[in-house]
Each structure stands twice: as structure tokens, then as C-alpha cells.
Amino acid sequence: MANNDTMMQYFHWNLPADGTLWNQIEREAGNLAAAGITALWLPPPNKGTSGSDVGYGAYDLWDLGEFDQKGSVRTKYGTRAELEAGVRGAHAAGLRVYIDVVFNHKGGADATERVRGTPVNPDNRNQTVGEEREIETWTVFDFPGRGDRYSSLKWRWWHFDAVDYDQLTRSIGTIYRLREKGFDTPVGGEFGNYDYLLFADIDMDSEEARADLHAWGEWIVRTLDVDGFRFDAVKHVRSFFFNEWLDALRRRFPAKAFFSVGEHFTGDPATLGRFLEQTGQRMSLFDFPLFFNLRAVSHGNGSFDMRNLVHNTLVAQSPERAVTFVSNHDVFRHPDRDDVADWFKPLAYAFILLRDQGYPCVFYGDYYGTPERTSHRVVLDALLAARRDHAYGPQQDYFDHENVVGWTRLGDDGHPKAMAVVMSDGPGGDKTLFVDRRNAAFRDITGHITDTITSDGNGSGVFRCNGGSVSVWVEV
Numbered sequence: 001m002a003n004n005d006t007m008m009q010y011f012h013w014n015l016p017a018d019g020t021l022w023n024q025i026e027r028e029a030g031n032l033a034a035a036g037i038t039a040l041w042l043p044p045p046n047k048g049t050s051g052s053d054v055g056y057g058a059y060d061l062w063d064l065g066e067f068d069q070k071g072s073v074r075t076k077y078g079t080r081a082e083l084e085a086g087v088r089g090a091h092a093a094g095l096r097v098y099i100d101v102v103f104n105h106k107g108g109a110d111a112t113e114r115v116r117g118t119p120v121n122p123d124n125r126n127q128t129v130g131e132e133r134e135i136e137t138w139t140v141f142d143f144p145g146r147g148d149r150y151s152s153l154k155w156r157w158w159h160f161d162a163v164d165y166d167q168l169t170r171s172i173g174t175i176y177r178l179r180e181k182g183f184d185t186p187v188g189g190e191f192g193n194y195d196y197l198l199f200a201d202i203d204m205d206s207e208e209a210r211a212d213l214h215a216w217g218e219w220i221v222r223t224l225d226v227d228g229f230r231f232d233a234v235k236h237v238r239s240f241f242f243n244e245w246l247d248a249l250r251r252r253f254p255a256k257a258f259f260s261v262g263e264h265f266t267g268d269p270a271t272l273g274r275f276l277e278q279t280g281q282r283m284s285l286f287d288f289p290l291f292f293n294l295r296a297v298s299h300g301n302g303s304f305d306m307r308n309l310v311h312n313t314l315v316a317q318s319p320e321r322a323v324t325f326v327s328n329h330d331v332f333r334h335p336d337r338d339d340v341a342d343w344f345k346p347l348a349y350a351f352i353l354l355r356d357q358g359y360p361c362v363f364y365g366d367y368y369g370t371p372e373r374t375s376h377r378v379v380l381d382a383l384l385a386a387r388r389d390h391a392y393g394p395q396q397d398y399f400d401h402e403n404v405v406g407w408t409r410l411g412d413d414g415h416p417k418a419m420a421v422v423m424s425d426g427p428g429g430d431k432t433l434f435v436d437r438r439n440a441a442f443r444d445i446t447g448h449i450t451d452t453i454t455s456d457g458n459g460s461g462v463f464r465c466n467g468g469s470v471s472v473w474v475e476v
Helices: 021-035 080-092 207-224 239-252 269-278 288-298 342-353 364-368 377-390
Strands: 007-009 039-042 096-101 111-121 124-128 133-140 160-166 171-178 200-202 228-231 259-262 284-286 322-325 359-363 395-398 404-409 419-424 429-434 441-444 452-454 460-465 470-475
Touching: 007 364, 021 039, 021 080, 021 377, 080 096, 080 207, 096 207, 096 259, 111 160, 124 171, 133 160, 133 171, 133 200, 207 239, 239 259, 239 269, 269 284, 269 288, 288 322, 288 342, 342 359, 342 377, 342 419, 342 470, 359 364, 359 377, 364 377, 377 470, 395 429, 404 429, 419 429, 419 460, 452 460, 460 470
Parallel strands: 007 039, 007 359, 039 096, 096 228, 228 259, 259 284, 284 322, 322 359
Antiparallel strands: 111 124, 111 133, 111 171, 160 171, 160 200, 395 404, 404 419, 419 470, 429 460, 441 452, 441 470
16 A cells, blocks of 8 residues: 555454453554554454453444443443543544444344244255244344434344254254345355355345444444444355445545455455455455465475465455455464464565555554464564565565565655565575665664675675575665
């Protein structure tokens, strides 16, 4: 992006449920802005199935920690007043604020009701596997703590199209399509139709449901003055709904662009491209294909061909719509299986932060660390400063070796210093890189190598890195 914007996902799944995150944002906003962060992605601010719910078990979008519901007034992260203060603090520090939005489902219903439902094949939801029958569903949402404040809609089974639990038989796992309902389209194509994910799946054919979500969008902007959105589970929601929702909000608030990014969990860039087409380029997407490449390198013991690091990725296909990342709240929960290996994270962050393409997102757990995981804050602060101050101008790639790769950034009028990056997933090595600076000294801002390198009279230098490491050489 033109100003080298950098987002931070400001939460992880296992944060303590102590109600302190919103206060932490207010305290930390100035430090984050000084480090080079320009926007914060906050977790779902709504009340979930309990006071410890991360927010994705969305119970009441209209309760931001204001009403005594689901066992507490506050959410996992704090009260509504603390949330508003945190957002004000972020804005005062010059940070934009994006909130996580869950439109796919509702969880934690207040009561059950009887309705007829048809079981479907979980591997092909277009096929029924039994007769329509009476089931008892958790689809009554009365919001007794909030009442009619902000919204008077009480949700019932007809606002949903499917569930996977029948209270009558106490059986979970069978997906029931509710009476006279069909799955929404277009959605992800896995399992025939991937509309249903979990809990009570919102039916985007319901005019009442859509109207409530539209009203909530205007209310949340007026309440928090947010600058954008991260949409959860977009491949499970009718893609055209995002078009109507974003268009209506942008008409209502023409001074705001509302940057938006969707979580479409797939490694296939063609599938991501189709979603971008369906939504008319109205939002960006997280670059899961690049994430899978980074993860493969990190677990490959040097066998991954680094020349292919950017191949078949969203950032290669649609760089203006790619949000690049190294870890997130989901994969962080299963580090040995799902996450980028810890040793490779400095390399991966150098890749997403110091290149021209994509909008990078730094993960809270990697920056601050957790009781179980390492903090990479020292190297991340160095990389963030390099992005803020030096990652500008023409980029020249040197992806010509299976282990040692690099690139240069040649600067611009406002940022005149050149930069060269070299990394290896195997043995250390060097590369001759053109930096367009003659007889200029460069130092490695990561501190991995302490020597100074001087370019030659033709504007090139032999820049190196240690084994399994990255060095970022900046003109002195």
C-alpha cells in the first residue's frame, strides 16, 4: 500500500478471559503506532455464548458488553465503555480500527422450539439421507438481558436454514435443513454446498435477518466509529450479501472507505479469485495460499524450493486484494500441526513486511508471545521500522536458488535509502544484488550479522545471511 500500512491482529484464541483487552489497547496504542502499526483488527466485540467466548459463538451482536446476558455483563475483553475508550485511544494514536464480524451463525440460544427438519449427507449437503422429521432446535433468541434495546427482533427457526443438533434425540453431528429451507448460494463448493458451518446457520433469504444485520452495521459504525471490518467465515455466507451490506454502509457513510477483508479458508487462489469477482472487488481476502507456502517451507527441512515461495498465491494473482499473514488465532492453537514453525517466523515476517505487494498483518501472539509461545517482538520491531522507513520504491527479485533468495528495494524521493533482503531455509549463503548505490555501506538491521557490507562501483553488493535466517541490509 502507498503508505506502507501494516495491520495487527490484536488478540489470540487463548487470551485470559479477564476483561482487560480493551484497556490494554488504550494503553498500548501509542507504542504500536510508534512501532509502525497503522491499523488494529479487533476480535468480535459482541456477546458470545458466555463471558469467556472469543466472540465467534455469536449470541447477540447488539450487546458489546453492556447487558447481563450469558452469565456476565462484560465480554471476554471488557465492557462496552472500555471498548469505546480503547477505540478512542487507538484513533488518538493515529491507528485505524477494524472489527471482526460474524454473520454466518448465531450460538447460545435462550430456548428450544419444535420444527421439522431434513437430514442431509454431511459430505454432500445437496443429498438428503432421510425423511423430514420433527426435531427440537436451539433457535430461540429472546435476549432477555437486552430486551428491545437497539433492536426488537427476536430470532426464531425461520431466520435460520440449518442446525446440527436435535434436542429431542440429544444427537449432534447430523445436519438438518429446516422446513421449506434451502442452503444459500453462492457459497464455498466443498461438500456440495458449504453454507452450513456450525450452530444455527443464518438464512440470508430471510428479509428480517438481513434487515437486522443492515441495521446493526449502521449502528456499530455510529457507536464505535470503526474504519473497517474483518468478515469471519465468508465462504459459508452468500457472497452477494456482502455486496449489498457494504454498498449500503458506504452510501450511508460516504466519507469512509471501510477497508474490509474476508476469511476464505482455502489454499486455491482460483477460488479466492472467484470470490473477489462475485463481490466485485469490494473487499480483500487473507492470502491462505501464501500462508500454506510459508508453513511448508518452515516444516520442510530445506526441501521446499524457495523459488516457488510466491507461486500460486493471492499476492501474486491480486496483490491489491491480498492481506498477507504468518499466523492467526486459529492456526496458533495447534502450532505443531497448523502453524508456521517458530524458527521460520522472522523470515516469513520479513517476506510479508518488506515487499511491495500485499497488506501485511502481524499477529498478537507472535508480537507479545504467550505462556506457551515465543515472542518475536525484538525482530518484529526491527522489521516494522524497516518497513516504515525503507521498504519503498522499485523492487527487484532474486528468486533464483532453491534455498537462498532475496530482493532489493531502491527507495523513493521521501525514503532515499536502499535496502537488500537475503534469507535461507537451509545453509547460509550470499547473493549479488543490485542496490543502485555506488560504494555505499549497508548494515544488517536484524543484528544477525554485525559486519558492514559495501556496494561496488556499479551499484551492486554481495549480501549474505546465516543458515536458517534472514538479514535485512539497509544503507547506512
